[in-house]
Amino acid sequence: MNFSKSINSIVALRNSLVYIITSILFVFLFSCNQLPNEVEESLKLAGNNRDELQKVLDHYQKPEDSLKLRAAYFLISEQVPYGVFTDSRNDQLLNDYFNAFEDSLAVYFCKESDKNIEERKDIINSIIKKYQLNHGKVFRNKWSLKRDIHHITGAFLIENIDYAFKAWDLPWAKHYSFDEFCNYILPYREGKHYPNSWRKYFFEEFMGFRDSLGQERDPLVAAEKLKKYLGNMKFISGGLYDAPECLLSSVMYKYKITGNCVSISTFIQEVLRAQGIATVEVLVNKFGHTAKDHVSNGVLDNNGSWHYFDGIPSAPGSLNIKDEVTKLYRKKPIVRNELTQTKGEAFNHLNLFGWEDITKDLIDCYDISINLKDLYCKNLPIAYLCIFDNLSHGGWVPIDWGEIDKDLRKVTFKDIGGKEVVYLVMVYDEFNNLKPVSSPFVLKNDGAIDYLNIKRGVDDRREMIIDRKFSPKQHLNKIAKNLIEGRFEGANSPDFKKREVLYTLKNITDVNSKLIEIEPKNYQYYRFVFPKIKDSLYYDIAELGFGNLTSNSFRKENGDYISSKGINATIQNSYFDDDLLSYTTIYRKEGVLKAYMPSLKEVCVDIDKEVWIGIDLGSSKSISQLYLCPRTDKNSIYPKMDYELLYWDNRWVSTGIRNTNQGYLKYDDLPSNTLYWLRNYTEGKEERIFTYEDGKQIWW
Structure with a gap:
């Protein structure tokens, strides 16, 4: 044998x-x-809904159902009391929205492929566009939170338990212990979806897939094949990024659409758990250069080890982690009374109840000890390791905690992963405000600590020229370079048969607006001609203009917008709408040439192979300035906007609010060797800290 x-x-x-x-x-x-004490407590908490929970207990009284009764005890005592859901079932707009998906995508059901993925995407985008025009941002309605224990039904819990046991009986699931089953297969929901029959739906939907696995006994193999199976279904990403609370997994599967990482992670978890594969959520908390989170998944193997992965097409073990990741956590079962008062306070501030630190299992990390310089912390037990987040009050957000050694006046933080990231140690005062107790410092790649101790001396002062408030986005710079060899032309006939090339783009280094001076020309028709469109490249422009300098500022001429064949008036107008954050992209995929405006979900298909956008001035007029702005993040310096530069001196110190008509801000006599933060009070949310070295902004 x-x-x-x-x-x-x-x-x-x-x-x-x-x-x-x-x-x-x-x-x-x-x-x-x-009854176990925890179950009796839950029944009391249920109030008028107690009868629904009692139905579950009564249903499993036969001796052969003893394990199912234990599973019911687990859910009623460990999940139902803590669960909340977002109530949106009765919202007619949401029902209408998904009904529109149903009607429009029905012809593609079970026929999804690469050949129709663009068609389905266009349909999704057009539905979203219509919804937004009538009702505003999709899924930004205010839903109400409700507690499971007051609303969950006995029938739902019974269905969930019965189908979970069917899944546990599958060949690759039988090795899981009862505890593993309860914690990583049995739970009826993650997130804030209202309780729904996802388990039954996916169990029955994937019957054919399970048959194809035969007697496979390795859950990793089953999970990998299932994820490849899903990947071959050609899911599309529509405008559903803001929909984690009400975008059900069954909806995602039925229409082959995805939302944000939270929605995708929940979808993956529910599909795998419905097939008896022990699955868990993984939290990346946080990226040190953005302060953003990410959620992915893990699968439990035959030996009790976890294997992590990311997204629908990827396989177990393929989670891609960057150096800037500071901490990683895995969802863990809630153990009653496991928290000390100190841990409870820390987890409350970090919002990490029910998460287990797995940073050292996945990335190189360090224990870092920081001397505390402020006597303010002498009576406090906990200090917090913080990173910059411009959206948080005071600009800092905690990512880890440590107990203060009062004798040594220091604190040690365990398993910190974010390298080349700026940190600051802080404590919460009696008013629940964060206060600094160290200088900012950089955790270097080798684990060394590089403190940023401000220099205020006369010889340490410096002049600074600042041209951005947020670090450059390299993918936008890369896309902008696709416009090289595009050209501006002028003519006196709309067919441009007798045209003059006014300027050809030879280099684009960034996504800032370009004002190009030329010898004055007199034409009625002016246009920008795109370079030859290549497959799988994107040609993005936010704004075009043709005009002259008046009082040292650009004044563009007005006229009727014109373009090559196939581009409609909405797309034409988008190039001249004075909105730098709206852009239109030209691209060709699988032989089809398109113009697409994401902000309005506007699409033009099968446009002429020579793409151009222009203006008819009505009569011959002199033009001496050409204006082009590639797709941009609008994080540079712009006229008529109010900016404030702050620097760190144990708090954020303002240098005052100012504006400029130039593309930069100039400051004199600033302290050195510290952090700076440029704020824009006119518009925009993206802002990052930086240091200043050799006349350049160094972003953190």
Whole structure:
């Protein structure tokens, strides 16, 4: 006999004997209707909904259902009391929205492929566009939160338990212990979806897939094949990024659409759990250069080890982690009374109840000890390691905690992963405000600490020229370079048969606006001609203009907008709308040439292969300035906007609010070797800290 098969058989027999003996004892101990204290507490908390929970307990009173009764105890005591859901079921707009998906995508059901992925995307975008024009931002309505314990039904819990046990009986799931089953297969929901029959739906929907696996016993193999199976279904990403609370997994599967990482992670988890694969959520908390989070998943193997992955097409073990990741966590079962008062306070500030730190399991990390310089913390037990987040009050957000050694006046933070990231140690005062107790510092790649101790001396002052408030986005710079070899032309006839090339783009280094001076020309028609469109490249422009300098500022001429064949008036107008954050992209995919405006979901298909956008001035007029702005993040310096530069001196110190008509801000006599933060009070949310070295902004 094969040795590994023999071992598996012994393990399976052992588990079966344990379950039989445990079940007999369980029935004996609770045959007199004696309920565990935690279950009785939940029944009391349920109030008027107690009868629904009691239905579940009454349903599983037969001896052969003893394990299912234990599973019911687990859910009623460990999940139902803590669960909340977002109530949006009665919202007619949401129903209409998904009904529109149903009507428009029905012809593609079970026929999704690369050949129709663009068609389906256009349909999704057009529905979203219509919805937004009538009702505003999709899924930004205010839903109400409700507690599971007051609304969940007995029928739903019974269905969830029965189908979970069917999944546990599958060949690759039988090795999981009862605890593993309860914690990583049985739970009826993650996130804030209202309780719905996702488990039954996915169990029955994937029957054919399970048959194809035969007697496969490795859950990793089953998970990898399932994810590839899903990847081959050609899911599309529509405008559903803001929909984690009400975008159900069954909806995502039915229409083959995805939302943000939270929606995708929940979808993956529910599909895998419905097939008996123990699955968990993984939290990346946080990226040190953005302060953003990310959610992915992990699968439990035959040996009790976790394997992590990301997204629908990827396989287990393929989670891509960057150096700037500061901490990683895995969802863990809530253990009653496990938290000390100190840990409870820390987890409350970090919002990490129910998460287990797995940073050292996945990335290189360091324990860092920081001397505390402020006596303010002498009576406080906890200090917090913080990173910059311009959207947080005061600009800092905690990512980890440590107990203060009062004798040594220092604190140690365990397993910190974010390298080349700026940190600051802070404490919460009696008013629940964060206060600094160290200088900012950079955690270097080798684990060394590089403090930023401000220099205020006369010889340490410096002049600074600042041209951005946020670090350059390299993908936008790369896309902008696709416009090289595009050209501006002038003519006196709309067919441009007798045209003059006014300027050809030879270099684009950034996404800032370009004002190009030319010898004055007199034409009625002016246009920008795109370079030859290549497959899989994007040609993005936010704004075009033709005009002259008046009082040292650009004044563009007005006229009727014109273009090459196939481009409609909405797309034409987008190039001259004075909105730098709206842009239109030209691209060709699978031989189809398109113009697409994301902000309005506007699409033009099968446009002429020579793409150009221009203006008819009505008569011949002199033009001496050409204006082009590639797709931009609008994080540079612009006229008529109010800016404030702050620098760190144990707090943020303002240098005053100012504006400029130039593309930069100039400051004199600033302290050095510290952090700077440029704020824009006119518009925009993206802002990052920087240092200043050799006349350049260094972003953190």
